[in-house]
Amino acid sequence: MSATDAASCYKSTPPGQARNGYCKSMMIAQKPSPGNRPVLVKEFQGDKLIHFERDKDGVVTSPDISPDDAGWMARMKTKAMNSLVPENLSQSVSKDYVATRKWQLARDFLGAFAGTASLAAVMTAVAPANAALAALSVAGVTVANVNWFKDRMGQLSSIAATNIARIAEKNPRPWMMASDIIQNVGTVVDAATCVLPPLVYFPLLTGMGVVRAVGGAAGGAAGANVGPRQAIKGNLGEVSVKNGNQSTLATFAGATAGIATLGAIGSVLSFGTAVLAVAGIGAVGSLVTYYKMLQSLDYNPVNEKSMRYVMDHMQSNNGEVPPPSRNLMGQVAGLVKRDTLIAGDKIKPLLEDKNFADLRETFKARPYIMNIKDGKPYLVLKHEEGSNDQPQLAAKPLPENSDFVAKMAQTQAMYQGIVAERLLASPDYASKKSQDADAANRWVIEESLKQTPADIRPFLAEMQKAGWSVDTVRFWGEERPSTFEAAKP
Numbered sequence: 058m059s060a061t062d063a064a065s066c067y068k069s070t071p072p073g074q075a076r077n078g079y080c081k082s083m084m085i086a087q088k089p090s091p092g093n094r095p096v097l098v099k100e101f102q103g104d105k106l107i108h109f110e111r112d113k114d115g116v117v118t119s120p121d122i123s124p125d126d127a128g129w130m131a132r133m134k135t136k137a138m139n140s141l142v143p144e145n146l147s148q149s150v151s152k153d154y155v156a157t158r159k160w161q162l163a164r165d166f167l168g169a170f171a172g173t174a175s176l177a178a179v180m181t182a183v184a185p186a187n188a189a190l191a192a193l194s195v196a197g198v199t200v201a202n203v204n205w206f207k208d209r210m211g212q213l214s215s216i217a218a219t220n221i222a223r224i225a226e227k228n229p230r231p232w233m234m235a236s237d238i239i240q241n242v243g244t245v246v247d248a249a250t251c252v253l254p255p256l257v258y259f260p261l262l263t264g265m266g267v268v269r270a271v272g273g274a275a276g277g278a279a280g281a282n283v284g285p286r287q288a289i290k291g292n293l294g295e296v297s298v299k300n301g302n303q304s305t306l307a308t309f310a311g312a313t314a315g316i317a318t319l320g321a322i323g324s325v326l327s328f329g330t331a332v333l334a335v336a337g338i339g340a341v342g343s344l345v346t347y348y349k350m351l352q353s354l355d356y357n358p359v360n361e362k363s364m365r366y367v368m369d370h371m372q373s374n375n376g377e378v379p380p381p382s383r384n385l386m387g388q389v390a391g392l393v394k395r396d397t398l399i400a401g402d403k404i405k406p407l408l409e410d411k412n413f414a415d416l417r418e419t420f421k422a423r424p425y426i427m428n429i430k431d432g433k434p435y436l437v438l439k440h441e442e443g444s445n446d447q448p449q450l451a452a453k454p455l456p457e458n459s460d461f462v463a464k465m466a467q468t469q470a471m472y473q474g475i476v477a478e479r480l481l482a483s484p485d486y487a488s489k490k491s492q493d494a495d496a497a498n499r500w501v502i503e504e505s506l507k508q509t510p511a512d513i514r515p516f517l518a519e520m521q522k523a524g525w526s527v528d529t530v531r532f533w534g535e536e537r538p539s540t541f542e543a544a545k546p
Contacts, residue, residue, distance in 0.1 A: 101145070141302050149290045153355040157287075158300070160350035162307040164237075164343050168244075169311030171339025174319050175247035178332045179262075182250040186258030193256075203259050211266035218271040222278035227360050227396075227531040229279040230351050231388035236276025237347045238389070241340040243269045248336035252329040282529070286356060315339065348385060357381040358529035359464075359520065361396040362388075364471055367520060378519040398474045400467040401438045401534030406430060412499075417541075419502065422446055424466035424538060427473055427505070429498040432481065434474040434505075438466055438538040447538075451514050454521060456528050463537065464530035465513050471532055472516070473509040477501050 098109040109119045143149050190203060225232035243265050250258050288296040315335055322331035357363065363381070370379040382388065407413060407428055420426040420439075424447050428435045440447060448465040451457055480486055480501045489497035510516055521527045 141299055141306075143288075143292060143296050143299055145290075149288070149292055150296060151287045151289050151355065153353055154287045156353035157283075157350050158303065160346050160353060162303055163346040164350060165304045165307035166311035166314075167339045167342040167346060168241075169308035169339075170315040170318070171241070171244045171248075171336045171343060173312045173315030174332045174335035174339070175244045177319060178248045178251035178329075178336070181328070182253075182255065182258055185255040186250075189255035190259065207259060207263040207266060210263055211270045214267040214270035215274050218274035221271060221275045224395075225275040225279040226281065227358070227533075228362055228388075228392070229282070229356055229358065230354060230385060231392055232275050232279035234348065234351055234385055235389050235392060236272045236279065237344060239268055239272030240276075241344050244340050244343075245333075245336050248332045251332055283354065283356060311339075351385055352383055355524070355526070356529075357524065357526045358531050359468060359517075359525060359527055360531045361398055361471065361533075362391065362394075363525065364468070365475060367525075368472070368475055378516075378523045380524040396533055398434060398436065398471060398478075398532075399534040400425075400436050400471045400474070400532035401536055401538075402436055404437050404439070404539040406435065407437050412495075416502075419506065420446075422511070423469070423506075424448060425470040425473075427470065427477065427502060429477070429481070429501055434477040434481075436470045436474050436534070438463075438470065438534070438536065439541060440538040441541045442543070448513060451517070455514060455518060461528075461530075465517065466538065467532050467534065467536055468517060468530060469509065469513040472513065473505045476508045477505040480505055 095113050096111050098111070100107050100109065107119060109117055111117050143154075146155075225236075246261060246265050250261065253261070284297055284300070285293055319331055319335050322334055326334070366382065367378055371377060407416070407426060410416070410428060412428070416426050416428055421441065421444065424440065425436055425438045427437075448462050448469070450459070451461055451465065455461070486497055486501060489500055517527045
């Protein structure tokens with residue numbers, strides 16, 4: 058009701074009526090309700106932001122939806138995408154997901170491409186191999202029990218590889234690469250069975266089965282956390298299923314292409330040459346694409362090797378924290394070098410040391426104690442009850458949970474252990490040791506303590522900024538500290 062209408066209401070309403078209340082109610086009655094007003098609405102549909110407009114007559118329009126979107130082709134495309142791509146892709150998975158999946162699917166295609174040729178070779182070679190085995194006439198040796206032995210050896214080797222799996226999960230990317238190298242070498246070896254003497258068939262496949270089982274266990278353990286890291290919205294089930302659907306299509310296409318290529322080459326060259334060519338091309342391509350996938354993977358835990366790499370770079374570059382190395386093959390070659398420090402060793406040897414009281418006093422403000430034992434740093438995590446020797450909780454962007462406190466304590470201990478190793482290898486230490494070994498060890502302990510940050514959080518923040526996965530700290534040793542209590546008199 059306009060101002061003119063309100064004035065007319067007052068004039069036309071008899072004085073005996075509740076003129077003010079009546080006219081006010083008329084104004085409210087004629088006022089448009091919120092539901093009838095024009096409104097703009099925004100809604101997310103997957104990764105796309107859709108705008109809707111509803112006019113006063115209830116007509117809904119959207120500039121983001123075309124008439125073609127309602128067609129059957131569009132609906133089929135949407136269903137296909139929903140079965141392959143995680144919902145709300147830009148928000149539900151990590152930033153490295155698309156890049157890694159692109160290369161992984163190429164790897165799946167090429168792996169199936171090579172695998173088809175290898176399977177054809179194995180199936181072709183099995184009959185001559187069985188005949189050669191039967192011709193040996195060795196007591197107790199039959200095709201059945203040799204096959205049983207070949208299969209069981211692979212299974213037992215997988216169980217025996219448990220310790221390698223524990224090592225692999227601490228340094229995932231190079232172990233994943235090493236595992237894929239083994240699998241692709243195995244593919245080429247399988248392909249070679251059709252051109253090698255039949256008698257080597259079973260020994261070759263048995264030996265390769267053992268190597269594959271060990272490599273597969275290491276690779277599986279190393280890559281176990283990739284899925285949970287990429288499914289950042291608690292949608293691991295959805296991501297896993299859709300990754301599986303993607304890989305199914307890629308391997309189907311790769312196997313089909315492999316059969317076609319094998320037939321084409323086989324019509325010109327011999328079967329053995331064709332098999333080796335297809336398997337070799339697929340295996341090399343598989344390795345290259347997997348290498349690219351791992352380079353795209355944002356998964357670089359803090360471990361002994363990464364700490365050494367970072368601290369060596371800092372020493373020669375004015376304290377600059379480097380990003381993770383992209384030289385993945387160099388890291389694979391470095392796998393033969395084992396970790397040497399334990400960030401959380403047993404307490405008893407420390408308690409038995411004659412210098413325990415002095416060491417306890419020296420490290421009273423630290424969450425660990427370091428001693429020199431057998432010429433190496435000996436690190437024990439500890440907590441003095443009633444003291445403030447533990448790291449303070451971190452703040453974002455570092456993990457803020459209490460579990461990260463123990464990880465920070467391990468990192469600080471490892472930092473001092475690496476510094477101590479350098480000092481133990483220095484000419485100064487050698488000179489001091491020639492005069493007094495105990496005094497030289499004490500010098501290493503005190504000097505490495507001075508060079509180790511009292512607060513490790515800034516160091517971890519710099520590592521995170523450089524691209525390291527500081528939320529994943531993996532050292533050997535017990536991360537739960539030994540607790541020191543006041544003994545009863």
